[in-house]
Amino acid sequence: MNYDLIILGGGPAGYNAAERAGHAGLNTLLIEKRAVGGVCLNEGCIPSKTLLNSAKMYDHARHSEKYGVTTEGAKIDHKAVIERKGRVVNQLVSGIKAGLKASKVTLIEAEGIIDGKNADGSYNVKVSGETHTAQRLLICTGSYAFVPPIPGAKEAMAAGVAMTNREILDMTVVPSDLVIVGGGVIGMEMASYFNSIGSKVTVVEMLDHIGGPTDIDLAKILQKNYEKKGINFVLGAKVTEVKTDSVVYEKDGKTEAVKADKILLSIGRRASTQGVGLESIGVQLERGAVVTDRFMKTNVANVYAAGDVNGKSMLAHTAYREGEVAVNNMLGKKDVMRYNAIPAVIYTSPEVGSVGETEATAKEKGIDYSVVKVPMQYSGRYIAENEGGDGILKLVIDKKYNRLIGCHMIANYASEIIVSAVEMIEAQMRIDEIKEIVFPHPSVGEVIREAIFQVK
């Protein structure tokens, strides 16, 4: 069949773009080889948040005495949590399929491979022995968990001891000793869940801090919170071997090992560009990812790419927006992708929410900046609801333009609160303009208003 647009990959970039394109009247084919909803919905964002919510309820039940509430006999049934996760995922996948249908998008659940260009400028895509053509392509093939070439890693994976995010979210046993290699986003979220449900968790991280590019003050507070909860952090450690009962690492010139009955490898993801047929039309790659411009165009005419496959931000919400930018440009509406106000959240407890420049990136870029740092205790509601909470909020201000360019907080609901800072940065609001915004009182988010009034 001939379409106006063929989209390869039905994750957040692909399914959202397909709906937008379908609504706009483009005859659209969406091809997904594994599961509609992609990694985010099936083995990432949503499943992990479902697990973390159960852990949060369990933690509340066990540690509520300080709020005058005693709960006896609280239990968590990990198997039931995993079963519920399956139901949540199914419900959302059905919702996406209904949305695609309502937008008149054709969905094929099979592998699609690009197979060259025709004389009329259309592109071929082979699916289950059939060839479909379209004037435009949108590549949204996502990313995969990187398995490091560390001796023993592949064997430990084959033995079912080592896992990536995909397998761990389906694991029904509670490991007694879980070793997490990589203290980034996935590592910390899974460390949080398994710590809550009773595993002895060790995080082995190559850098001298957890949380990757997270503001260093926040990363330290996060680590301290989890050390108190019993997680063992081994930082500045290089993993040299993965065995089926331990992880071996080098730290300060010494070789040591930590016992493990399960191992999570969470050391980053790589763009999925192999086996897609990109070479058949000459799509340019850089370090394995598709090169895109501000309009989400690749180097090939009428071929766009959005989501993890371009390796730019690797977040579902970035993918949504990139897909929309691509579709708008296809439709002749000029739309430009901006990356300066994309929020990032680590859904631990407390949560970490960040947007824009950190002190480190502002310094790197030579921006003349100032910083305001306030404890979350500036918020009455935070104190009322977070006994002993040690959260902070940091604002980064561009002194030249008197604008907010970064906001970083560690506190529960940071994932929701950070949105107000996203809007301020996206709208390039000046500090004096932000001062006029009224926040609800009492709310945890009003701490942003408090901090804004401290900008000199």
Ligand code: NAI
């Ligand atoms: P990541 O890039 O966040 O963290 C990987 C960590 O592994 C880094 O701290 C790195 O220094 C460390 N590392 C690398 N090689 C190592 C080695 N050999 N030994 C020890 N440590 C090593 O990657 P992660 O956690 O796997 O997440 C993958 C992607 O998924 C990220 O792009 C992330 O943004 C996305 N994601 C986002 C979530 C969210 O928004 N809440 C949740 C989960 C994933």
